[in-house]
Amino acid sequence: MAIFRLVIRRLLSSTPLLFMVSALTFVLVSLVPGDPARTIVGQHATEEQYRTVRGQLGLDEPLPVQYWHWLVRVFHGDLGSSLFSGEPVTSVLNNRLPVSMSLIVAGTVVSGILGVALGLLSARRGGFLVKIVDGLSLIGLAVPAFWLALVLIAVLAVQLRWFPVTGYVPFADDPAQWARSLVLPVMSLSVGAVAIIAKQTRDSVLDTSTRDFIRVMQANGFSPRSILYRHVLRNAALPVVTVLGVVLVSLLSAAVFVETVFAMPGLGSLTQQATIQHDIPLIQGAVLYITVLVVLVNLLVDLAYGRLDPRVRAA
Missing domain, CATH: 1.10.3720.10 (MetI-like)
Structure with missing residues (x-):
């Protein structure tokens, strides 16, 4: 029982770490130069096409809203899909793990x-x-x-x-x-x-x-x-x-x-x-x-x- 309590205590104490790392990663990634929507549509796409893709990817929303939507999906066991390949992130990671x-x-x-x-x-x-x-x-x-x-x-x-x-x-x-x-x-x-x-x-x-x-x-x-x-x-x-x-x-x-x-x-x-x-x-x-x-x-x-x-x- 002592070992079981230790495991539960360590896992609970690590939960804030997961939140902090995920939030910090979200902020740091947003600061990296680059725009996935522009990469997807190409340099010769029209502004309307560009805005449409950004809206479909959810990139036109404020950063806290994007993080909240990602967090809600995580609690439902869904890490989303890759912006480029469209594959579920969980499947991609499980294949690489x-x-x-x-x-x-x-x-x-x-x-x-x-x-x-x-x-x-x-x-x-x-x-x-x-x-x-x-x-x-x-x-x-x-x-x-x-x-x-x-x-x-x-x-x-x-x-x-x-x-x-x-x-x-x-x-x-x-x-x-x-x-x-x-x-x-x-x-x-x-x-x-x-x-x-x-x-x-x-x-x-x-x-x-x-x-x-x-x-x-x-x-x-x-x-x-x-x-x-x-x-x-x-x-x-x-x-x-x-x-x-x-x-x-x-x-x-x-x-x-x-x-x-x-x-x-x-x-x-x-x-x-x-x-x-x-x-x-x-x-x-x-x-x-x-x-x-x-x-x-x-x-x-x-x-x-x-x-x-x-x-x-x-x-």
Whole structure:
């Protein structure tokens, strides 16, 4: 019941965030230069044709009225239709969501496993591995994901021809090609995340290893392996989980550029295209989906905290 109350409380507290993000997005999109009605009718259309299209799209109404109409439709489960293709926004987003989720989940899993393993190894061995982790952390923070993606394409796809240059193959069509199409995008997203998680893991393990209860266990003859895996890692996991949640959210934003570089039909590339076209319903729907994903990530982090630390569950 405690976990159920936590989930309900977090979801209710996130509701104002959804309203704020959607309203702010609506305002910011309206400030971007461009007119979807003019794009649809073309530059040679008459003024009457132009005004007719604006009226059909609802763009001639005041901005607060447009937002209110969109909000009412959302409460009825309708995100509207694309201004250009006429397709329902929900259908378009649902078709694109598996691509982005495949990329983000794979990037998170790879970053978490490699980052924790490298951080744990450097904490136990020390020496040169510590310098490697610190160097990777600096590189990971300094190198943009889209630049790394271009380098990987030039070397591993164009020169060596190990992986496809661009595109995405659905898992249902060919699992092997699906995995190959994700290798370079996941590498582009994961390099910086692996370094950050590795550094946090190493620092947390070293800090936990110097605490009094660990020294007492060592003095009482507990095996080093048991102390490390049953006590040190459990207590060191809390800050690592926090960093992993931050990394997952950062992957959502980085995926916009990576999907564009690799021509992957995901939410990121869709959002960029909709912004260029000034397709307001599509932009609003994509931002709403991404915001919900961020809320779910924060909820998972809270649940992981409660699982790892009994004091959080008690609170």
